[in-house]
Amino acid sequence: MDKYIVTIAPPTPNGDMHLGHLSGPFLAADVFTRMRRLKNDDVFFTSYSDDHQDYVASKALENKEIRFEWALKYGSRIENSLKKANIKVDWFLKSCENKYYKEAILFLLQNAIEKNGIGEKQIRVPYSFEDNQYGYEAFAKGTCNYCGSESDASQCESCANYPVLEEMGDFISIISKKPMGFVNKERMFLKISKYKDHLKELYKQNPIREHLRTFIDEVLSNENIEWFIDRPDGNGIDLTFQGKKITLHTWFSGLAGYLAASKEYWESVKQPQRHEEFWKDKNTKVVNFLGFDCSFSHAIVYPSLASNIDGFTQNFTQITNKFLKLNGDDFSTSRSHAIWVDDILEDYSSDGVRFYMALISPEEEVTNFEMKAFTDWYQNVFSPTINLIEEKINTTKTCLRFSKDEYDELELNKIDEIFSKWDFFSELQAFSIQNIAKRLEDFLQYIAELFSSGQNEKAMRASFIYVVLSKPIHPSFSERLIDKLLINENEIMDWLNSRKYSQATVKK
């Protein structure tokens, strides 16, 4: 049994959840967690609401609302959408005024200082004299000095770099649209260069996707990397450190969010020792799911911060995804060019939405969602097949029990073929919900054909395997049938694994 801490990059509570969010880290992390649990691994699965994000402040200001009230309102709505989509985190922390969160941030800062990882210097920061507003992130925009795309002042969504503010083009305030000015401020920075060797060593073995590897190589090829962690007079987490008031931003505080969520959860279920059992075991794998634009914080900063803490797991892996488009255009909350998770789940089952989103998941490439393609698939492929299987199982008169001795050679070949691929893509090294979903779609079609041609017993036997393997992708349907058929998942998984093992031995 292996230990995993699975995290989803914290959503910003400044609006409702749309399909673009779901298609990325949320669904993949949930499927991964369910996969691990099906394989009897010990998993803690978490995310939290990023209440101190600059975009919450800008959105609240735009709507004449109070910043943290806005965060709490949308944090709860996001948590609700996750539940409806069957994304079952163990704990969804609300970071606003959360003592665990503040403690964890100070803990990470303190450890970084003790290991000489933090420096201080005076630099110029963007300030709009027109609007009396600092432009650290959401309140300023321009063109990225690295890739030329439009970017905010903190981090470019296209290339994931931190723009050099004074080199950005058309750098303006989002309020007055007037050019940003600059003022001097004393700021703290993380000496990323100090952690280069640690990071290089980590990513030698780490199974990360190619676009992330390229990004990390590029970042680490820089001579001197100073990453500013505070925002004097800006929005972030206000703290008192060594008698001094400081404001740290939320990109620095992500690892703290995961730590805080873990501590708060395990205390709430009266097993506080489990928190340390996870984090202080060097074999625990921390697997972060995130959009590519959060790569710098997750792949560079958090492993660096963890390396300052003696006795902590250092085993960090990130699973990144690209973006989903809607009818060929970017999802946009402000332009209302989006499909909201709550809306689509009014009309379609979470099982069907999850399955389809897995099939088109933007893992390595940008992918596109079109409502017509989805409804065609839902009405012509997914629904009829799933309903047929459930109906046949519900109406069959014979007593159905899984028995490994009843499968013939041809059925076993099909099962072994599906399982070997399913198993390969369920492991961290090659994890891919798109590939898992494709295999399941094939398998589903195979079962439907058996039923349609009257081979009911064969179809039933295949269904025993299908409902277990498909549980991480569409849990509601699978759980219903697992109960109905009195299936022992462990028995089936053990059998599939033993077949895989014996086949590998035969091949040798």
Ligand SMILES: [Zn+2]
């Ligand atoms: Zn860029």
